Amino acid sequence: MEFNAAELTALAIPYGIKLVSALVTLLVGLFIANMLVSLTKKLLNKGAVDPSLTSFLGSMVAILLKVMVYITALGMLGVEMTSFIAILGAAGLAVGLALSGTLQNFAGGVMILFFKPYKVGDVIEAQGYTGAVKEIQIFVTILTTPDNKTVLIPNGPLATGSMINYSTQETRRVDWEFGISYGDDVDKAYEVLNKLIAADERILKDPAPFMALKTLADSSVNIVVRVWVNAPDYWGVFFKMNEDVYKTFGDAGLSFPFPQMDVHVSKET
Numbered sequence: 001m002e003f004n005a006a007e008l009t010a011l012a013i014p015y016g017i018k019l020v021s022a023l024v025t026l027l028v029g030l031f032i033a034n035m036l037v038s039l040t041k042k043l044l045n046k047g048a049v050d051p052s053l054t055s056f057l058g059s060m061v062a063i064l065l066k067v068m069v070y071i072t073a074l075g076m077l078g079v080e081m082t083s084f085i086a087i088l089g090a091a092g093l094a095v096g097l098a099l100s101g102t103l104q105n106f107a108g109g110v111m112i113l114f115f116k117p118y119k120v121g122d123v124i125e126a127q128g129y130t131g132a133v134k135e136i137q138i139f140v141t142i143l144t145t146p147d148n149k150t151v152l153i154p155n156g157p158l159a160t161g162s163m164i165n166y167s168t169q170e171t172r173r174v175d176w177e178f179g180i181s182y183g184d185d186v187d188k189a190y191e192v193l194n195k196l197i198a199a200d201e202r203i204l205k206d207p208a209p210f211m212a213l214k215t216l217a218d219s220s221v222n223i224v225v226r227v228w229v230n231a232p233d234y235w236g237v238f239f240k241m242n243e244d245v246y247k248t249f250g251d252a253g254l255s256f257p258f259p260q261m262d263v264h265v266s267k268e269t
Contacts, residue, residue, distance in 0.1 A: 022076040029069030108159030109138040122167035179220030220257040
């Protein structure tokens with residue numbers, strides 16, 4: 001085979017032009033992609049978006065834009081992109097099916113970061129656990145329980161399931177139900193309870209405390225008491241009232257009933 005410089009030159013020039021064009025497209029495209037990523041992060045920061053979400057979205061935008069730039073550059077070199085995209089799509093589908101649970105948690109993490117049903121520091125109850133939110137990650141939320149255990153809850157069920165957030169409201173209602181024996185003075189019980197409520201400065205005056213005779217039970221007369229407190233005072237007030245009632249009811253002539261049963265014996269003659 002005889003070497004022909006003219007033919008080689010004729011072949012090299014078009015490919016050279018394509019190569020230069022692809023390199024220019026790649027460099028310019030990556031530069032524009034980086035500018036768009038920076039712009040996206042600035043817009044998210046101005047919108048007071050959670051820093052974790054800003055970083056995550058910035059990374060996602062960067063990956064998508066760079067993939068588009070690389071595909072465009074390869075296409076300019078004459079690489080058949082239809083088959084490549086089909087293979088990439090099939091691989092993506094296979095990975096998606098294999099990681100369906102992980103992707104669900106990923107989507108749940110995005111929803112939580114966007115809609116913010118809770119934030120770091122909030123006390124929530126979900127999926128059978130109660131604790132303070134220590135960290136919100138893309139796939140899981142980390143809780144610290146009252147007894148200092150660390151719980152990792154997948155974000156998928158958190159985003160789609162029921163959840164109680166104890167930290168969104170400034171005040172909470174504390175409920176008790178105290179039982180006294182049949183024959184005890186109900187008005188005396190009201191008087192004692194009102195004194196105990198008035199003595200605790202953590203109990204709010206507005207809304208006003210509420211108490212009423214709730215149930216005539218089998219062995220007791222049950223009085224319901226409801227008061228409002230600032231959210232951080234909830235458990236302190238709850239436990240203190242239980243202790244005070246136990247210490248003062250006896251001195252006021254009020255007794256705590258025990259379950260009892262009347263048995264009637266009939267004698268056959």
